[in-house]
Amino acid sequence: MALLPFTLPFAELEVGNHLYWQIGNLNLHGQVFLSSWILIGALLALVLVGTRKLDRDPRGVQNLLEFLWDYLRDLARDQIGEKYYREWLPFIGTLFLFIFVSNWGGALIPWKVFELPEGELGAPTADINTTVAMALLVSLAYFYAGLSKKGLRFFELYVEPTPIMLPFKIIEEFTKPLSLSFRLFGNILADELAVGVLVYLVPLIVPLPVMLLGLFTSAIQALIFATLAAFYIGEGLHEHH
Amino acid sequence: MTWLLLAEAAVPEGGLFDLDATLPLMAVQVVLLTFLLNSLFFRPVGKVVEDREGYISTSLADAKQKLEQVQRLEAELTEQLRGARQAAQAAILEAEQEVDNLYREAIATTEADANRTREKARREIEAQREQAQSQLMGKVDEFSTKIIQRLLAVS
Numbered sequence: 001m002a003l004l005p006f007t008l009p010f011a012e013l014e015v016g017n018h019l020y021w022q023i024g025n026l027n028l029h030g031q032v033f034l035s036s037w038i039l040i041g042a043l044l045a046l047v048l049v050g051t052r053k054l055d056r057d058p059r060g061v062q063n064l065l066e067f068l069w070d071y072l073r074d075l076a077r078d079q080i081g082e083k084y085y086r087e088w089l090p091f092i093g094t095l096f097l098f099i100f101v102s103n104w105g106g107a108l109i110p111w112k113v114f115e116l117p118e119g120e121l122g123a124p125t126a127d128i129n130t131t132v133a134m135a136l137l138v139s140l141a142y143f144y145a146g147l148s149k150k151g152l153r154f155f156e157l158y159v160e161p162t163p164i165m166l167p168f169k170i171i172e173e174f175t176k177p178l179s180l181s182f183r184l185f186g187n188i189l190a191d192e193l194a195v196g197v198l199v200y201l202v203p204l205i206v207p208l209p210v211m212l213l214g215l216f217t218s219a220i221q222a223l224i225f226a227t228l229a230a231f232y233i234g235e236g237l238h239e240h241h
Numbered sequence: 242m243t244w245l246l247l248a249e250a251a252v253p254e255g256g257l258f259d260l261d262a263t264l265p266l267m268a269v270q271v272v273l274l275t276f277l278l279n280s281l282f283f284r285p286v287g288k289v290v291e292d293r294e295g296y297i298s299t300s301l302a303d304a305k306q307k308l309e310q311v312q313r314l315e316a317e318l319t320e321q322l323r324g325a326r327q328a329a330q331a332a333i334l335e336a337e338q339e340v341d342n343l344y345r346e347a348i349a350t351t352e353a354d355a356n357r358t359r360e361k362a363r364r365e366i367e368a369q370r371e372q373a374q375s376q377l378m379g380k381v382d383e384f385s386t387k388i389i390q391r392l393l394a395v396s
Contacts, residue, residue: 015257016259018255020253023262027253027261027262028263029261032263033263033266033270040274044277044281047278048281051281054286055289056289058289065282065286069286069287069290073287089283089287090279090283091275093278093282093283094274094279098274124267128257128258129259129260129261129264129267130263130267132264136264189257
């Protein structure tokens with residue numbers, strides 16, 4: 001930074017600094033929770049405003065909510081199937097909405113306005129804890145869905161179509177959450193870093209295309225995470241006979 | 242803003258891949274958000290959308306049924322209309338025939354009447370002519386007798 005003649009207050013890069021909250025001997029990343037509470041608050045406010053007066057002839061925000069609902073239903077129904085998608089729609093939909101709001105909120109809200117003593121606010125999904133938490137929830141949901149619908153016959157999935165698949169299927173159970181979490185985390189963090197570096201080098205205009213690309217990637221990542229989650233759960237529920 | 246630092250002591254190193262209690266707490270938060278959104282968003286909005294879908298499909302079925310009914314009624318009415326038209330045609334034909342018959346009858350009676358009158362008149366004329374002729378003959382006879390008597394008286 002000393003190489004440059006001037007520095008901008010909003011163009012400093014920090015990686016891996018966290019605002020630590022300590023409860024007992026547990027450490028929490030405060031900035032992740034702060035930004036996620038703000039974003040969840042915004043999401044809930046939108047939902048509350050939109051569902052205040054639900055009508056058969058939709059008006060205003062209700063249109064947006066119905067569009068979202070329809071979109072998420074199609075997503076869940078395509079992946080899970082007509083029979084079971086209803087039970088899983090809230091989970092899939094919440095994953096999508098939370099990731100989407102986090103990604104876009106992280107990109108669109110000028111978090112630098114809020115000074116933190118340590119670390120910086122940003123997309124909650126740019127923290128590995130958030131993405132791993134959601135990926136593990138998806139794995140839990142997958143096992144829960146399969147075991148509750150099929151009992152122990154769920155494990156037949158591992159030897160189908162042939163028992164040779166067994167080791168690969170077992171490895172897959174570990175790679176699924178790993179790829180889910182790292183894909184989301186890596187994309188969002190990389191986008192934040194790319195925008196940060198560009199803003200640091202050329203503060204005007206030049207970062208805009210990358211920012212737009214970042215918005216696009218953010219939306220796509222939310223869709224990918226939700227679609228894959230639905231696909232895994234659908235796989236757990238799938239009848240093989 | 243230092244209140245945000247709940248405790249200053251023993252701050253960990255940090256780093257990109259620093260997994261700690263944020264993970265389970267975030268998982269709990271997402272699960273809570275799922276239940277919250279389920280009751281605030283997915284259930285009410287889903288109910289409205291599915292109610293509307295049901296309303297639309299029942300209205301559509303209703304409208305289809307009504308359309309069928311209308312088509313059936315229309316066919317029935319067309320049938321009735323055709324029957325009525327045929328009846329009217331038949332009535333007109335009958336009336337025309339009747340008028341024609343009446344006309345012919347009237348002409349025939351009138352003609353017969355006229356013929357009868359003419360015949361009667363002709364016969365009367367004939368009779369009068371004959372009468373007149375016979376009277377004339379009588380007169381001729383009388384005159385000729387008178388003429389003969391006169392001639393006889395003169396001579």
